[in-house]
Amino acid sequence: MISYKKFVCCALLSGFAIFYWCIAALAAAPQYDLILKGGHVIDPANHIDQIMDVAVADHRVAAVKKDIPDSEAKKVVDVTGYYVTPGLIDIHVHVSNGGTPLDWFTPNSRHREVPEGIMTDIPLDSGVTTMVDAGTSGANDFIQEMMKVTDHSQVRVLSWLNIVENGMFSGLEQDPDNMNPKRCAQIINEFPNLIVGIKTAHYGAGINLNSPPTPWAGIDDAIACGQLTHRPVMVDTSPVPGRSYADIITKRLRPGDVHTHVFAQQFPIILPNGKVNPIMWEARARGVVFDVGYGSASFWWRDAAPAIQQGFMPDSISTDLHLGNIQELSLTSVMSQFLIMGETLKEVIQQTTVNPAEEIHHPELGTLSPGSDADIAVLQLLHGNFCYHDDGNARMCGNSKLTNVLTVRDGAILYDPSGLSMVDWQHARPQYFGHCPETARMIRGRRRCSSAADNFPRHITNYEGLGSPFPLEPWLQVPGNLGNNPPGVPHPPDLTRQYHSPFPDHPRAQPLANPKDVYPVQEQSSDSEHGQQ
Numbered sequence: 001m002i003s004y005k006k007f008v009c010c011a012l013l014s015g016f017a018i019f020y021w022c023i024a025a026l027a028a029a030p031q032y033d034l035i036l037k038g039g040h041v042i043d044p045a046n047h048i049d050q051i052m053d054v055a056v057a058d059h060r061v062a063a064v065k066k067d068i069p070d071s072e073a074k075k076v077v078d079v080t081g082y083y084v085t086p087g088l089i090d091i092h093v094h095v096s097n098g099g100t101p102l103d104w105f106t107p108n109s110r111h112r113e114v115p116e117g118i119m120t121d122i123p124l125d126s127g128v129t130t131m132v133d134a135g136t137s138g139a140n141d142f143i144q145e146m147m148k149v150t151d152h153s154q155v156r157v158l159s160w161l162n163i164v165e166n167g168m169f170s171g172l173e174q175d176p177d178n179m180n181p182k183r184c185a186q187i188i189n190e191f192p193n194l195i196v197g198i199k200t201a202h203y204g205a206g207i208n209l210n211s212p213p214t215p216w217a218g219i220d221d222a223i224a225c226g227q228l229t230h231r232p233v234m235v236d237t238s239p240v241p242g243r244s245y246a247d248i249i250t251k252r253l254r255p256g257d258v259h260t261h262v263f264a265q266q267f268p269i270i271l272p273n274g275k276v277n278p279i280m281w282e283a284r285a286r287g288v289v290f291d292v293g294y295g296s297a298s299f300w301w302r303d304a305a306p307a308i309q310q311g312f313m314p315d316s317i318s319t320d321l322h323l324g325n326i327q328e329l330s331l332t333s334v335m336s337q338f339l340i341m342g343e344t345l346k347e348v349i350q351q352t353t354v355n356p357a358e359e360i361h362h363p364e365l366g367t368l369s370p371g372s373d374a375d376i377a378v379l380q381l382l383h384g385n386f387c388y389h390d391d392g393n394a395r396m397c398g399n400s401k402l403t404n405v406l407t408v409r410d411g412a413i414l415y416d417p418s419g420l421s422m423v424d425w426q427h428a429r430p431q432y433f434g435h436c437p438e439t440a441r442m443i444r445g446r447r448r449c450s451s452a453a454d455n456f457p458r459h460i461t462n463y464e465g466l467g468s469p470f471p472l473e474p475w476l477q478v479p480g481n482l483g484n485n486p487p488g489v490p491h492p493p494d495l496t497r498q499y500h501s502p503f504p505d506h507p508r509a510q511p512l513a514n515p516k517d518v519y520p521v522q523e524q525s526s527d528s529e530h531g532q533q
């Protein structure tokens, strides 16, 4: 029979054994969810430009270093021969409709046409993990945009708020009465995490380039809202009599304000002698930011190529994607065009990561710094003969083409068309072949398990927050309604407010018989500021 002394001794020894077994097991457990192994990392924010491994854990970048052992991750993806960069940032895209329902009564409204905006997750195929809507909506339809699009996107969607209250498709872009800096500031203050700045677009342009009666209204009202909210302004403008390009960029815009569409045909970027206009250098020295905003009519080789050759490069590269150009345009195709004009790969990565992050005042984005959101692009640089066209139907050829092969957003692999992160089917786990393990959950008497070849996340389902610093806005946390917020929860703006129509006599310029049919109406309460001009 075992003595008491021996029993205690055995118990202690077994305890120690279990303790050490646990420690050993913990030490052996992979500490990372994912390693992207052997790629050439370009992370301009951290001055990294060499072959390294990138490790992801718990939705965040955990380490960027050489030779991380495979055993330390649940999943290892060999990205040898590819470039690994922070998830790309496109600060000029269009999502949502760009008009409020009331704009049906405005003769110039384009709200009845096909929606302006693209499906937000499409640019994942270019490695884009953050996009900024460029003023498709204004104060009166921002909430529509957010509820219909932004809150349901796997890509992070931020916004420039249009100074035109009813948005870009409202037919009111030329109406200064629909520009209200205080109302603009009110909405920005309600959604400070989502709105990065203010957009003014098309004002006084496209009307035979005659100057409107108040040529500076759009820019000045946008800047006034920018001053109220300490945010930059993005301008899509044209020089007209009384509003020269030199005055716009060397006098009116503030340091940090962004001129998008910089290489559009209407700007005197290149002088007749072929030199870059000195006002470009002067404005850059003042801190004015120049963004590409490629679009359907805003990029011309004759402006861009000589500028790049002379060292005047854009601060940021963006697409101006909308439904009218999504068939041909992507961020990687625009980046490729800057490569064939002479920029280096490192420069175009800088112009799509750290630079735009700084421009929108979100320095936590566009970097692979450990602790940042695991937003990553894996790019391939092809060498051969590749041609591209500009918006003036002119062609330029070169030997570079940049494509994206894999996109990680918030730690999940959301784009991988070639199966770079997947196993050959013959080596898939048993579930793939229909063998559910004994340990799988029983649901209604049946054993259930995923039949995918692995269990790595390839979709984001918890849209609310996405592990990012953008939690759901407080009033939206009230389940399912616009109108019954408890005291203390901010109200959404009154979407049924009537605007001053510039076309009061038009037969369609009548209010809805019952706006409640369109939106649930919120009773105005203590917050008397809401919904008033």
Ligand SMILES: [Zn+2]
Binding pocket: 092, 093, 094, 134, 295, 320
């Ligand atoms: Zn645009």
